[in-house]
Amino acid sequence: MCPNRPEGASSESAAVARAKVVALALRQATASVGGVGALLHGWDRRSGRLTLEAVDRVATEAARSWAELREMQDEPPACALRRGVLVQVTGDGLGTGASGTVSLPLVSARGPIGTLSVLTADGGGAPDDVQLSFLQAVAAWTAERLESARGLPPQPAAGPEPEQVRTAKAVLLTTALAEAVTVQDVVRTVAEHVLSPFGADGLVVSVFEGGRLTRVGEVGYPVEYLKRFDGPLSAGMPVTDVVRTHRPLFLESPAQIYERYPSVRDKILMGTSPKMAWAFLPLVASGRAIGVSVLSYNRPRPFDQDERALLTTLSALVGQALERARLYDVEHARAQELQSTLLPQELPRLPAAVAAARYLPAARSEEVGGDWFDVIPLSADRVALVIGDVMGHGIAEAATMGRLRTAVRTLADLDMAPDELLSHLNDLVSDLGEDFYATCLYAVYDPAGRRCSYSLAGHPPPVFVYPDGTVNSPAPSPDPPLGAAGPPFTTHGLPLPDGSLVVLCTDGLIESASQDIDQGAARLLRVLSRSGTGAARFTATDQEKDLGVLEELCDTVVSELLPDRGRTTDDAALLIAHTRAMPxxxxxxxxxxxxxxxxxxxxxxxxxxxxxxxxxxxxxxxxxxxxxxxxxxxxxxxxxxxxxxxxxxxxxxxxxxxxxxxxxxxxxxxxxxxxxxxxxxxxxxxxxxxxxxxxxxxxxxxxxxxxxxxxxxxx
Structure with a gap:
């Protein structure tokens, strides 16, 4: 008879074995890339959360922000788990002095069980191919040992998911591709909906242009490694055959690719490439090959007939989405180019004013906007400061913006008063049709009289910062927007001491989904009040130095009022002028x-x-x-x-x-x-x-x- 074991001995030994595996994995992971520390998270599928289990050379306080992560967060461990591939990001996410983070999913035979992350050393450069390959081997060993330490029965080697599961995820991919707008949207969608369902570890998407393939996105590859394959298409390469035949190519091991394509042996070296199997999929639209997507795997693997058929079908969907996205990117680039040419390329430096400006296109808008600004020299050294916003987004609105800016410059040359100029501009907008509206602020600074006069047409009022740092924001009742107003317009005026700042902006800078325009205007006043823009920061003669102060102030205002530029839905324009009175x-x-x-x-x-x-x-x-x-x-x-x-x-x-x-x-x-x-x-x-x-x-x-x-x- 076997001796009786104490109750709980089995679970205790399993816990000890797991702790040893984790400790060794963290040390090896840190050493493999010359990192400064490592972290291991466990994955709970039911709660959808990653929980920090162990760290190596990372202070507990620093790691606290990653103690528990949700699957959809943007932190490196969550991204690696969600995408199912190695993820590299730059930056010190935990405040430890690291230069970046490398995270990998820990995938056992039963699926993902956690993540392994390494903090890279500052100044050490990004990990190379050999280091990443070794790190992936450490992750694979860790997942296998952790699964064994749990005392679960062995499972067969990971293979493709059941057909019904892959088909369901293919439906999700189709839906996501329909919502993808840009080429980068398509690449991200493929990475999120194809890599994990098909057990892939890497993705490269390339478009065919001018006889060569140009990479538009990659996941799970170092950029330096992929540069080996840049260049025109040449014979004896897998992608060349795929583009020529419009047929997919599945290579299940390095031996297969070397046997069929000997010329790639010099570029794909066993010691430096972690990839062991590939699916080369043609991206076809309107009967022509527009590119190639490549799925790669860290270990040799077979592709059954069902999997090959499904990947081929998905590649056709990706091809159609990519072609549509390329057309959008081209049109969007042309629209942005049109808009940039309609805005002043450089603001004039005048005796009475030097100015700096920012134009910030919406990050989440599919169209260009109609915000504009201008600085116009007038007679007697007077200066006109203009800012406006055509309501809506699109090519028509950008073109309208260009017409209005040209009209303002023409009317300004006639030395019209602000109210009279807006009256003529209102007639122009009204003639464009009932659906066109625009806001505008036209201000004239007179350095001899030391006075600023301005008129508003539905636009946020100007802000004045006096030489002693005092901020003044008059709040006159604005006239309605151009196209909806009926003259006469009202002219407002106030004395302006020598060395004052005039700050003009569009509503996109101070109004958003999280704050109304009054709250945003109050924030702008607070930023200007504490920015230290008094007379001491400006010189009497050096406009170059004064311009540097204004550029710095523009950056401060933008960063404070639009801290999350990636989520903005409206264009924004900012114009700041430093005025000089005539002696x-x-x-x-x-x-x-x-x-x-x-x-x-x-x-x-x-x-x-x-x-x-x-x-x-x-x-x-x-x-x-x-x-x-x-x-x-x-x-x-x-x-x-x-x-x-x-x-x-x-x-x-x-x-x-x-x-x-x-x-x-x-x-x-x-x-x-x-x-x-x-x-x-x-x-x-x-x-x-x-x-x-x-x-x-x-x-x-x-x-x-x-x-x-x-x-x-x-x-």
């Missing part, structure tokens, strides 16, 4: 009599002021200009008259009068004694024009300041 020493003005003496008085004022500024070389031309401008007012308009000179990058002459009549160039004949004044103004100036105030108008002309004169004036 009082660069502004000179005088009143003029409303009679023929005005021209002589204006010439005297010009001679005296240009001498003070050291711009004597411009005296003769400027005298001619002001004589014609003042004479034109005396003959055709009415007082009161005023002359103003502005010195900046250019010299600007402005003549104000009390008439709203429009000056125009006449075609004087040979015998006419007059009518050539504005022709002379156009010939002598770099540009000229007129702008209208509430009860008067201003005719202005600009001249370039010679570099030598500018240097003398500065001295």
């Amino acid at each position: 009082a020493s660069d502004i000179a003005s005088c009143g003029l009599p409303d009679d023929p003496r005005a021209a002589g008085r204006a010439r005297e004022f010009v001679r005296d002021q240009l001498r003070r500024w050291g711009l004597d070389d411009l005296t003769t031309t400027t005298e001619l200009l002001v004589s014609e401008l003042v004479g034109n007012v005396v003959r055709h308009a009415k007082g009161p008259l005023r002359l103003r000179l502005l010195r900046s990058r250019v010299l600007t002459c402005e003549v104000y009068d009390g008439s709203l009549s429009t000056p125009r160039i006449r075609h004087a004949t040979f015998n006419d004694e007059g009518g050539r004044g504005l022709q002379l103004v156009a010939a002598l100036s770099r540009r000229w024009g007129a702008r209208y105030l509430s009860d008067s108008k201003c005719i202005w002309a600009e001249q370039d300041i010679p570099e030598t004169a500018g240097a003398g004036a500065a001295a």
Whole structure:
């Protein structure tokens, strides 16, 4: 008779055996890739959770966040279990100083039982093919030993799943492919619905373009290993035959592939490739091969007839989905290219303002949007700041955005007031049809008057950050959106101290499914308040440094208000401008009599002021200009008259009068004694024009300041 064993001895010995297996597995896994630590999770199929069972060289506090994981989480162990393949990610997920994580599923004959994860060393580089192959061998040994330690009867070697199970998962794949939009969506869908059901360990999806295969996605392979196969199609390769014949190819062992394709022996080396069996599946659409998908296995295995037939059927579904996704990607890329060309490629650096901007397309939208922004130089060093949003998404909306931006620039060149400009823009949007609407904010900063005027059409109001760091967000009642509004629009204005910031944004930055627009606007104010954007951070002369501060501020605002860019469903635009007032020493003005003496008085004022500024070389031309401008007012308009000179990058002459009549160039004949004044103004100036105030108008002309004169004036 056998001696009686103490009660529980069997379970205790099993637990000891399991602990030894786990300890050895963790040490070997860490050593195999030169890692800094390892973790082992057990899998409970009923609860759908991974539970941390043991760690090696990982602090308990650091591992706590992975103590229990759900199957659908994005952490590496959950991804490896869900996909059924090795998963590599970069980054220090546990705060241990590691450079990345490698996770593998532990799969026994009865199915997945857990995961094995290794934290890779910082600065050690990604594990190579040999290290990964050894790590996979450690995982396979661990799964087998853990199953034996449980005292369960042995099971036959893992084979394909029952036909009814595979068929059910094929239905899930079909449904998921119907929802896949981009090429990467298709690759992820295949990885999630094909690898595990068919026991595969690796996937490569390639498209056929220009006589060569281009990889669009891979799972379970190091990228460096796959680069060996990049290049044009050549004879003697499995993928070449699959593309040529449109027929699948199943190779059940390295011996088969070496016998049939000797040329691959130099690329697939037993010592470096962990793959031992392959299914090369053609991706066919509209009767032509558009690519190849390759399923690979870490051990030799047979493919029965049912499995071959089902894989062939699934490859046809993948081919159709991939072709549709490629067409979408091409059209989407063209739409994004169109949109990017419609937005300003570089914002101008002007004496009165330097600006930085961000355009953030929606991460989860299938169409491009209609957000836009612009910075437009105006006369007298004034600056127009514009931001808008065409409602909806699509090519039509992007094209409408381009038309509106062009219209705004055209109307801005006419020096229109903000309310008048929006009235004309509203007519344009209304003519596009009842389904087109847009919001817009048009602001004008005047550096001489140190004032900002703006009008709103259904758009979030601007935010002003003063030099002392104070944040001001006026909340006027906005007019309705363009296309739904009825003029007149309202013009709002406020004084703006030198060195203030003007912050404009679209609703996509401050409104989302998790917060309404008021909450988002409040968050924006808090971010700007604590960002330290006072006058001390900006210089008086170096616009390059000021631009760097603005770029940093844009990044801060975006990261704070849109922390999860991958989940945004609306486009967002942000424009921040740092304003500079014109020094009082660069502004000179005088009143003029409303009679023929005005021209002589204006010439005297010009001679005296240009001498003070050291711009004597411009005296003769400027005298001619002001004589014609003042004479034109005396003959055709009415007082009161005023002359103003502005010195900046250019010299600007402005003549104000009390008439709203429009000056125009006449075609004087040979015998006419007059009518050539504005022709002379156009010939002598770099540009000229007129702008209208509430009860008067201003005719202005600009001249370039010679570099030598500018240097003398500065001295």
